[in-house]
Amino acid sequence: MTRRRSATLQDVASSAGVSRTTASYILNGRADEMRIAPSTVERVRAVVAKLDYRPNRTARSLRTRRTATVGLISDQIAGQQYGSSMLTGASVAARELQHVVVMGESGGDPELERLLIEEMRERDVDGVVYATRTAQTIRLPEGLRAMRAVLLNCEDPDVRLPSVVPDDESGGRAAAATLLAAGIEDVWVMGEDPVPHATAGPRRMAGIRAELGTRGLDIAGVVPCDWSVTEGFAATSRWLAGGGRAGGLICMNDRLAMGAYQALAEAGLRIPEDISVVSFDGSALASWLRPVLTSVELPFHDLGALAVRRLLDLEDADGTVLLPMAVRVGGSVRGG
Amino acid sequence: MTRRRSATLQDVASSAGVSRTTASYILNGRADEMRIAPSTVERVRAVVAKLDYRPNRTARSLRTRRTATVGLISDQIAGQQYGSSMLTGASVAARELQHVVVMGESGGDPELERLLIEEMRERDVDGVVYATRTAQTIRLPEGLRAMRAVLLNCEDPDVRLPSVVPDDESGGRAAAATLLAAGIEDVWVMGEDPVPHATAGPRRMAGIRAELGTRGLDIAGVVPCDWSVTEGFAATSRWLAGGGRAGGLICMNDRLAMGAYQALAEAGLRIPEDISVVSFDGSALASWLRPVLTSVELPFHDLGALAVRRLLDLEDADGTVLLPMAVRVGGSVRGG
DNA sequence: TCATTCTGCTGACACGATTCAGCATGTGGT
DNA sequence: ACCACATGCTGAATCGTGTCAGCAGAATGA
Numbered sequence: 001m002t003r004r005r006s007a008t009l010q011d012v013a014s015s016a017g018v019s020r021t022t023a024s025y026i027l028n029g030r031a032d033e034m035r036i037a038p039s040t041v042e043r044v045r046a047v048v049a050k051l052d053y054r055p056n057r058t059a060r061s062l063r064t065r066r067t068a069t070v071g072l073i074s075d076q077i078a079g080q081q082y083g084s085s086m087l088t089g090a091s092v093a094a095r096e097l098q099h100v101v102v103m104g105e106s107g108g109d110p111e112l113e114r115l116l117i118e119e120m121r122e123r124d125v126d127g128v129v130y131a132t133r134t135a136q137t138i139r140l141p142e143g144l145r146a147m148r149a150v151l152l153n154c155e156d157p158d159v160r161l162p163s164v165v166p167d168d169e170s171g172g173r174a175a176a177a178t179l180l181a182a183g184i185e186d187v188w189v190m191g192e193d194p195v196p197h198a199t200a201g202p203r204r205m206a207g208i209r210a211e212l213g214t215r216g217l218d219i220a221g222v223v224p225c226d227w228s229v230t231e232g233f234a235a236t237s238r239w240l241a242g243g244g245r246a247g248g249l250i251c252m253n254d255r256l257a258m259g260a261y262q263a264l265a266e267a268g269l270r271i272p273e274d275i276s277v278v279s280f281d282g283s284a285l286a287s288w289l290r291p292v293l294t295s296v297e298l299p300f301h302d303l304g305a306l307a308v309r310r311l312l313d314l315e316d317a318d319g320t321v322l323l324p325m326a327v328r329v330g331g332s333v334r335g336g
Numbered sequence: 337m338t339r340r341r342s343a344t345l346q347d348v349a350s351s352a353g354v355s356r357t358t359a360s361y362i363l364n365g366r367a368d369e370m371r372i373a374p375s376t377v378e379r380v381r382a383v384v385a386k387l388d389y390r391p392n393r394t395a396r397s398l399r400t401r402r403t404a405t406v407g408l409i410s411d412q413i414a415g416q417q418y419g420s421s422m423l424t425g426a427s428v429a430a431r432e433l434q435h436v437v438v439m440g441e442s443g444g445d446p447e448l449e450r451l452l453i454e455e456m457r458e459r460d461v462d463g464v465v466y467a468t469r470t471a472q473t474i475r476l477p478e479g480l481r482a483m484r485a486v487l488l489n490c491e492d493p494d495v496r497l498p499s500v501v502p503d504d505e506s507g508g509r510a511a512a513a514t515l516l517a518a519g520i521e522d523v524w525v526m527g528e529d530p531v532p533h534a535t536a537g538p539r540r541m542a543g544i545r546a547e548l549g550t551r552g553l554d555i556a557g558v559v560p561c562d563w564s565v566t567e568g569f570a571a572t573s574r575w576l577a578g579g580g581r582a583g584g585l586i587c588m589n590d591r592l593a594m595g596a597y598q599a600l601a602e603a604g605l606r607i608p609e610d611i612s613v614v615s616f617d618g619s620a621l622a623s624w625l626r627p628v629l630t631s632v633e634l635p636f637h638d639l640g641a642l643a644v645r646r647l648l649d650l651e652d653a654d655g656t657v658l659l660p661m662a663v664r665v666g667g668s669v670r671g672g
Numbered sequence: 673t674c675a676t677t678c679t680g681c682t683g684a685c686a687c688g689a690t691t692c693a694g695c696a697t698g699t700g701g702t
Numbered sequence: 703a704c705c706a707c708a709t710g711c712t713g714a715a716t717c718g719t720g721t722c723a724g725c726a727g728a729a730t731g732a
Contacts, residue, residue: 008717008718008719009718009719009720010718010719018681018682019681019682019683020682020718020719020720021681021682021683021684021720021721022680022681022682024719024720024721025681025720025721028720030721034680034681035678035679035680035681036680036681037679037680037681040680040681054458055718055719056398056460056717056718056719057458057459057460057719058394058397058398058403058460058717058718058719059398059687059717059718059719059720060718060719060720061394061687061719062392062394062395062398062686062687062688062689062717062718062719062720063686063687063718063719063720063721064687064719064720065687067394069438078414078420078421078423078424078427084414084420084423085414087414087420087423087439088414088441091414091439091440091441092441095440100438100440100455100459101438101439102405102436102437102438103423103427103437103439104427104431104436105424105427105428119436122390122393123393123436124392124393124394229623229624230624233626255624258624259624262626265601285621287565288565288566288591288594288595290569290598344687344688344689345688345689345690346688346689354711354712355711355712355713356688356689356690356712357690357691357711357712357713357714358710358711358712360689360690360691361690361691361711364690366691370710370711371708371709371710371711372710372711373709373710373711376710376711391688391689392687392688392689393689394687394688394689395687395688395689395690395717396688396689396690397689397717398687398688398689398690398716398717398718398719399688399689399690399691399716399717400689400690400717401717
């Protein structure tokens with residue numbers, strides 16, 4: 001534990017026989033601009049290498065007011081099942097841009113959220129990515145107005161800010177197209193949801209309708225239910241008990257689809273022979289089901305990465321970027 | 337964006353008619369020690385409130401060499417399905433101790449790991465939690481020797497360091513006890529694994545054996561396989577095809593158990609009427625299965641939280657702390 | 673020859689806090 | 703009247719860096 005204090009810029013300068021200023025210019029790539037002689041540059045670089053000099057980031061931050069740190073504030077990122085790769089994506093992108101991510105989870109508590117934002121500001125983060133677990137419209141928290149911010153998986157219609165969200169409408173089209181391509185024309189949708197500000201559901205519905213519309217078709221029916229395994233099971237069971245049948249079932253997420261799988265199995269219906277299932281999320285869960293669930297993937301990793309890149313790219317204009325959702329093909333669609 | 341610069345200690349001092357020194361003492365709780373008059377203390381505090389003064393953490397760090405920041409380095413925390421709550425736990429505990437977590441995922445790449453450690457040191461983190469996705473013995477990375485570190489979900493037998501891991505042996509006992517309590521005495525284990533340094537498997541096995549031993553019993557048989565859904569399905573199918581039968585099945589994790597569920601269902605065996613299943617992880621997946629899977633819970637949240645607390649508690653001695661694993665009771669055990 | 677420009681570098685201040693050493697002033701004892 | 707001590711505060715150094723303004727000497731132009 002008793003490592004001697006590491007080399008400072010002064011050490012480098014003295015050892016190379018120049019002033020701190022000169023050494024600083026060289027290390028900040030301003031040697032040409034400042035007309036430092038090549039021989040001097042070389043000498044200083046050699047000393048830097050020999051002393052294994054690392055600039056003290058704290059001191060630098062104090063001067064420059066930049067901390068090479070970005071905040072990631074969300075209701076639930078880490079604790080969540082699948083969305084945590086947003087965090088990985090953000091972290092990787094930050095690293096590429098020589099930054100580091102500090103995380104804050106509010107758990108949905110507005111007061112805690114306020115404190116987290118306050119803390120980020122106190123720590124002088126270079127910007128904040130404000131993320132939500134589920135895609136939705138939000139009102140930007142007060143504290144963020146004064147900071148550079150990017151919205152992740154959410155949008156504020158009233159504020160001009162960069163925002164990164166999945167392209168759920170295209171995702172919806174892709175889901176429907178997958179069934180159409182298999183010759184399935186009677187499509188039911190499981191899980192239209194009444195959650196107030198959620199955007200994923202409505203957009204996916206719109207996409208599905210639009211795609212079916214290109215063939216002059218419409219959704220055969222909708223079963224409302226929460227996006228959970230147990231609700232999916234219950235809703236599907238009720239639907240089947242009521243005589244429900246369809247060539248294809250589009251589930252609003254993978255968990256719900258898992259519930260549907262259970263209900264269908266219990267009713268003796270085989271996937272995909274008797275009914276085809278398509279879902280959204282593209283989570284690991286989809287790949288665990290038998291048959292593997294065909295699911296339209298949420299690009300969590302890319303969402304997180306792009307949010308950070310937009311945050312740190314000062315040239316970037318405001319506005320929403322929609323990230324495409326790819327179909328992960330499994331075996332739950334007939335003839336697929 | 338054009339917020340005026342926020343108040344500094346100097347502003348507070350001037351405005352209160354005292355020196356920076358005095359203001360600093362007051363704000364750092366050294367007023368008594370320094371014999372500052374109560375009236376002065378009150379005056380300064382009032383000004384602090386009025387100006388909404390927040391100490392500049394960067395400047396403070398430069399002086400004190402403490403950043404109120406802890407690093408969390410792991411092979412895969414965020415990207416992982418269930419372990420990400422370790423991160424949440426760590427983050428929450430850090431907050432309670434006025435610290436913040438910066439995350440680094442190496443993806444298992446030793447070179448990247450080295451860079452991450454280097455970066456943490458450069459950023460002067462107050463300590464590093466070194467975590468692994470799966471419980472295992474490791475060799476402490478070189479770079480961490482010079483820093484304060486705590487191991488999370490892993491242990492280095494050769495190095496004296498605080499370490500926090502789940503108590504897998506007791507977990508194993510609990511799993512076996514659950515079956516014994518239901519009167520089940522012929523117990524098979526799915527998923528003994530040959531992964532080199534992994535500790536979870538062997539310890540759980542030892543616990544199971546010990547618990548069965550208290551009744552003069554032993555494991556009826558073991559089916560080796562990877563801890564994945566597909567392997568669980570395949571291994572269980574083979575076992576059943578070979579005439580395998582048992583009163584109780586202990587699966588080494590929930591994913592494997594899901595595969596077993598699928599194979600048992602395919603063979604027409606009902607859970608728990610025909611066979612009882614117990615597993616490890618206590619993940620959300622367990623609660624999604626039908627019937628809900630009884631599973632011995634990995635306390636990820638607490639693991640993460642305790643690791644950070646031990647990291648920041650300088651009084652803490654070295655040594656491994658085992659965190660208990662609770663049984664989350666579902667409906668997969670007969671009579672449960 | 674002298675003014676001007678270019679070359680190569682440095683001194684000194686600033687960023688915003690912590691903290692050691694010390695300086696007036698009052699108070700009590702002899 | 704003088705010393706000792708407690709009280710209540712402050713000056714100045716320090717952490718390690720970034721950067722403006724400027725300085726000496728050489729080269730150039732008229």
